Amino acid sequence: MRMTYDYIIVGAGSAGCVLANRLSADPDKRVLLVEAGGSDRHWLISMPLGFMRAFLNPKFTWPMMSEPEPHLNGRRLPIPRGKLLGGSSSVNGMFFMRGHSLDFDTWRQMGCEGWSYADVLPYFKKMENSWRGAGPYHGDSGPLSVQPIQTDHLLHEPLMETAAAAGFNTTDDLHGKVEEGFARGELTIDRKGRRASTARAYLQPALSRPNLTVLTGALTHRVLLEGRRAAGIEVSHEGATKQFHARREVILCGGSYNSPQLLMLSGIGPAEHLRELGIEPVLDRPMVGRNLQEHPRIPVHFAMAKPLSFLNQLRFDKVALSVLRWGLTGKGVFATQVNSCNPIIKSRPDLAQPDLQIWANPVRMDAKIWVPGIGERQEHRMTADVILLHPRSHGWVSLKSSRPEDLPAITLNIFSDQEDFETARRGIEIVRRIYRTPPQAELTGREIVPGAELTGKEELEAYIRANAGVTQHPVGTCAMGGSPDSVCDPQLRVRGIEGLRVVDASVMPTIPGANTNGPTIMIAEKAADLILGRAPLAAEDPAALSSTPSETTGTSPASAPLVRKAEA
Known part of the structure; x- marks a missing residue:
């Protein structure tokens, strides 16, 4: 043919x-x-x-x-x-x-x-x-609809209110003048x-x-x-x-x-x-x-001090109603993502741009639909995985x-560069600080993984080798x-x-x-x-759109004002 x-x-x-x-x-x-x-x-x-x-x-x-x-x-x-x-x-x-x-x-x-x-x-x-x-x-007027995450039931406010106390900015728009900080996530979902x-x-x-x-x-x-x-x-x-x-x-x-x-x-x-x-x-x-190149992901999971995770929305009858509501109206908890907040931050204050993303989700990643009185409901947990945005390792x-x-045959070869381990360890320490800072701390129970007892360089490196994954990027x-x-x-x-x-x-x-x-x-x-x-x-001059300290909210020794590199 x-x-x-x-x-x-x-x-x-x-x-x-x-x-x-x-x-x-x-x-x-x-x-x-x-x-x-x-x-x-x-x-x-x-x-x-x-x-x-x-x-x-x-x-x-x-x-x-x-x-x-x-x-x-x-x-x-x-x-x-x-x-x-x-x-x-x-x-x-x-x-x-x-x-x-x-x-x-x-x-x-x-x-x-x-x-x-x-x-x-x-x-x-x-x-x-x-x-x-x-x-x-x-x-x-483009073809791709971009909508904000509907953060009801997703514990968005505690994390946003924790940002400044933990030493980070918040921003209304990561794609605007302030390109780092804690922000509400956005999704490619249409208005229906x-x-x-x-x-x-x-x-x-x-x-x-x-x-x-x-x-x-x-x-x-x-x-x-x-x-x-x-x-x-x-x-x-x-x-x-x-x-x-x-x-x-x-x-x-x-x-x-x-x-x-x-x-x-x-x-x-x-x-x-x-x-x-x-x-x-x-x-x-x-x-x-x-x-x-891929974005490595290191799991950091906490139990919840209060039974407020998204697991509450996965009770069988609620799931049935949510799916029906989505099918009829395009609304409800199944019409969005399960993400509390999208922190894009720096692991070191001297960096010109953020190198970490925190995968902040008010639910365990193995969450299952449950039926009252049949079996055991899973423990309420939240995830705060560390994602390396600019890894040095190549596969x-x-x-x-x-x-x-x-x-x-695909060899990702992640963590072949020792600097990526250093960045990941700093990310784990930052997550621990964030999730133990009020008001977020009021929701954070014990650290399930890596486990609060793991603090040494060799211990955390061994944990990363045994548990790191990727984000499919x-x-x-x-x-x-x-x-x-x-x-x-x-x-x-x-x-x-x-x-x-x-x-x-x-x-x-x-x-x-x-x-x-x-x-x-x-x-x-x-x-x-x-x-x-x-x-x-026509190109649009980014110098006219660069951020200034007055456009950020909060203060952060770990989130210095952006420094734009000169073009070669």
Whole structure:
């Protein structure tokens, strides 16, 4: 089967759905979107709190596991990724963050021309339909609905009131002038209480276009190359092998695990590794699959001094009523997330930007629905996990075989850099201070893990090795950069191959200090202009928007005013 399109997009995830919409907006351009998974139409996907079940459902995810982690006692970590329309945006926790302005200025300093904060801010605004309305930092007419977490029953106020006493700022908007502190979280949920994945926000409105074809259940085997030019793709679909050809470009949107895998299956990657697996190298690119970065997560859990956790909402009859209320009205406790507060803070006062996020949830992560009088109700607990926003450790992705149906070998390699242990230990100490400071202290019972008795360097390091996980935010394996060694150039074109781009989180040269779905959507919005040859949106000067001490609330020796790095 041979069919020809102007653009072929591989992967209908956070980036692929955006590109399908933007590229097919021109009726003269034929666009093919290819997805290995299936439909996203399921109530667990649509209902915000359903993500806790959907995320681990093999019907919706690639069942990926890391290789034995060399610095985590050889443990293998679960790292599932979305395998359906919308990709991981259809199964993630919907947390919306952009990252700090310095994250993007750093990209520019690394040679990524056009990716400074001033350059990307207009695209963040373009994609957003914010509950805040339009303003210097936000848009109100984009496809992506962003709503605040409804914090009823989530013990938001005690943490916000504790911030200043514990030595930290609060901020009304982490994406505004004050980019650090304790804040209410925001979610990609529409005004009807449904998940706003990229499949819902971008792809669904474009499905009626006759020039857009969406192929699901189609596993891409390789990029078809004619010399050093991408000519199309080969896929398996409905039991047959098919080829589709691209007049203009092939665009890989498989994410940080699948995009490098597909490049290597196509002969683009570390030549020695490819030869070992019987793949003839077309282009020796040693950095394909390297530079993998993830946000490590270290569990810190407390018992509750009062029975006020979200477990109260999981009584069987309340769950039934909440699901019914959500289905009829889009409201209630199942129409939002379970997050008390989103602290984005510094572990040291000399840092130019925050390096820690606290995963503050008023519920245990293994919470179960319970029926009065049947079995035992679980103990009321809260989580305050430490997340490293800028880890120094890097991992890698390689092939297990030349078979496209075999999942890649993924070594996260977290905590390979000793400095990450130091940051994690400081984070645990900070969490302990916060949760033992009033008024939050009035709700905090005994420390379950790591356990208050663990205070020494060696003890905490051993705890981290035995318990650390990740937040499912992989980036960097097809990184863009100004160096000839980088996989992609700042236009997201694969160096050395014409007509081939990568547009997803794998092109990020460093990991943003944020949940990565938002930055990935921004990248796709900007990529659409690059692909179509349009002038980029006008940059907005971040110097005019920088924060000042008078715009913060509270005082903090651990949260000094932001220092903006000069661009190289």
